[in-house]
Amino acid sequence: MQRKILDSITRFVSESDWVLLDADLTTADLADAIRHMKASSAPGMDGLTAGFYQVAPDVFGKCLAIVFNDRLHRSELLASQRKSAVVLLHKKGSRAVPGNYRSITIMPVDVKTLSKALVRRIIMTIGHLIHADQKGFVNGRSIHH
Template identity: 30%
Template sequence: MRNHAMDFYTDLFGVEQCSIEGREELLEGLPQLSPEEKAALDLEQTLEELTGAVNQMASGRVPGIDGLSGEFLKHFWGIIGADLHGVFSECFRTGSLLASCRRAVLSLLPKKGDLALLKNWSPVALLTVDYKVLSRALSNRLKGILEMVMHQDQTYYIPDRTIMDNIFYMRDGCLSGS
């Protein structure tokens, strides 16, 4: 069963290797970050950014392979925050994430239909709490530049934009060019 599931999801989510001809032409005209903006994104994570990410963590979430919850991290952040910051700083210096940040517990959740069929189960990855903190901190940093590189019609996951904006554009004829 395990091999069958692995084969099924490898085929479903596998990456096909292909070359992109005309890559430069495809990317031509897209917005670019200034050298200063790129440098700001490349700065080492600060303890304040990590603390902000910890404070944003939702409560009541399932822990990952480490067994630690967001509540645990919030409660003990004053004790372990500086140490975790040091660990992440070392990761950025070496260019290699912790082994815990590269692992997850995979579980299958039922969808609709015949549950005897593997296609009616959705895989979900339960990530470790340290990975969640790092990814949230990086995500928070990216939020500051998204508006600069994303077209105004792109609203999904862009701060201060909603799908309602696109509905208004359509209603007002902005998307049709009229």
């Protein structure tokens, strides 16, 4: 069964896409991610907001590139980068009803920056892997066409 599933795969990541996906993160990758974050987004447990990083995105981008490339080569983020907090937010209605809350995860902004930079790389390479009939949630495609 597993062989049958694997044999049915017709689209693959190209060599050039692998090179892009596997390349070290650059200062520009991370500075661009910092610039495109909401300045008022929730801070991580370290208290730092995206707005703090946006004061000097190129400086922080360079620092984060050094840290993240080192950590990605080691296949493990720093302990502080692996911690987050789950917070319950009241949506509406009685505060006594658990269903009236939703949870959010507060992550360190540096990790959000890493995620954004990696997602941007994936988006640049994934378009040809997803069938043309898939319209939703793919940049440049619309369910309205």
